Amino acid sequence: MTKDTTLEGLDLPERDAIIGYKLRRAQLVVFQDFLQTFGEMKLRPAEFSVLSMIARQPGLKQTDIAEALGIKRANFVSLMDGLEERGLADRRKGDVDRRSHSLHLTDKGQRFVREMVEVWNSHENRMIERLGGVAERDRLIELLDRLLAGQDVADGD
Amino acid sequence: MTKDTTLEGLDLPERDAIIGYKLRRAQLVVFQDFLQTFGEMKLRPAEFSVLSMIARQPGLKQTDIAEALGIKRANFVSLMDGLEERGLADRRKGDVDRRSHSLHLTDKGQRFVREMVEVWNSHENRMIERLGGVAERDRLIELLDRLLAGQDVADGD
DNA sequence: TATTGTTATACTCTATAACTATA
DNA sequence: TATAGTTATAGAGTATAACAATA
Numbered sequence A, B: 001m002t003k004d005t006t007l008e009g010l011d012l013p014e015r016d017a018i019i020g021y022k023l024r025r026a027q028l029v030v031f032q033d034f035l036q037t038f039g040e041m042k043l044r045p046a047e048f049s050v051l052s053m054i055a056r057q058p059g060l061k062q063t064d065i066a067e068a069l070g071i072k073r074a075n076f077v078s079l080m081d082g083l084e085e086r087g088l089a090d091r092r093k094g095d096v097d098r099r100s101h102s103l104h105l106t107d108k109g110q111r112f113v114r115e116m117v118e119v120w121n122s123h124e125n126r127m128i129e130r131l132g133g134v135a136e137r138d139r140l141i142e143l144l145d146r147l148l149a150g151q152d153v154a155d156g157d
Numbered sequence C: 001t002a003t004t005g006t007t008a009t010a011c012t013c014t015a016t017a018a019c020t021a022t023a
Numbered sequence D: 001t002a003t004a005g006t007t008a009t010a011g012a013g014t015a016t017a018a019c020a021a022t023a
Helices: A019-037 A045-056 A062-068 A073-085 A107-131 A134-148 B019-037 B045-056 B062-068 B073-085 B107-131 B134-148
Strands: A089-093 A101-105 B089-093 B101-105
Touching: A019 A045, A019 A107, A019 B019, A019 B045, A019 B107, A019 B134, A045 A062, A045 A073, A045 A089, A045 A101, A045 A107, A045 B019, A062 A073, A062 A101, A073 A089, A101 A107, A107 A134, A107 B019, A107 B134, A134 B019, A134 B107, A134 B134, B019 B045, B019 B107, B045 B062, B045 B073, B045 B089, B045 B101, B045 B107, B062 B073, B062 B101, B073 B089, B101 B107, B107 B134
Parallel strands: none
Antiparallel strands: A089 A101, B089 B101
16 A cells, blocks of 8 residues: 555655754753743853853953854844843953953852852753763763864854 | 952853753754755755655644644744745645645655755765764764653644 | 944744634 | 634844944
8 A cells, every 4th residue: 555656765864863853952952941940040041151251261352252152243242232231241442452342240240150150050960960971961062073073163253 | 360259269161061052053063064955955954854744644734744843833834835835745625624734745846855855865974974974873863862851842832 | 454343134933822714 | 612724923043234433
């Protein structure tokens, strides 16, 4: 009993083995957990990345941070506006190059980042646990790095 | 020489070990390759999934396919409109339940799917090669499945 | 002339509410 | 009353072009 002979013998891709499909679903699940975990703090993944980066290397200019995170500098403006309006970070006019803005955390921002890191640990540990431990996490990261290697990574501009 | 003593001793997350961040970047790279590979055929990932599913199980109704792929049925309409306008698939009024539409490939759609699968193989094989072979691909899929397990998968509705 | 930050804008994805026709 | 498909709409995320200030 054949139903569609025209596609007879065609090896259709199995959805559950497609790399891109699985990657997307897994990413959505992880981001969903992130959003739920940070719901109360009203923090989005991109804001998390920006605050982490400013905390690590205060004084970098907008363009550097945007580019490092793969965010167009045009879109970075409103993101940074939000962090500034919430009193978490601020822009300071560069004294050497007065076109550029160097980014810093405020005192409130530093306290916020402390709490953020704690909350983040709970999220990340949950993901690690789901993977089966840090060794499995490392294996995953290594495999993902292979996909990223040599490929252009959709830069900030 | 300490520069920001308020964050002293704080274990900031390392961007290159963050699961969600790496997942997103890897997914973007894979999708970018997909889009480039299918640029000439003008096929998006969602359309690819829908055509694959109709080819595999012709006659399913819209809602079933949308839900299975995590697409809201409201958003599925225009997607399906596109496939229909291109003459690749069509909706047929269900004869038992006349509210529902069962989905089928046209003859042109069947030929298109044959070509699509070939092109897809070139894309997927490139990703597998980048990972280091099918065994590594399987390891990746297995790890991603662990992230997906037990978690609600953002269904179609 | 080139670069930094900015504004305006547009396009894709995704999400919700409400309608219609059937059941 | 509930369901399948549809419409309209709104919100994120992301992309490009063009401008002012500065280099």
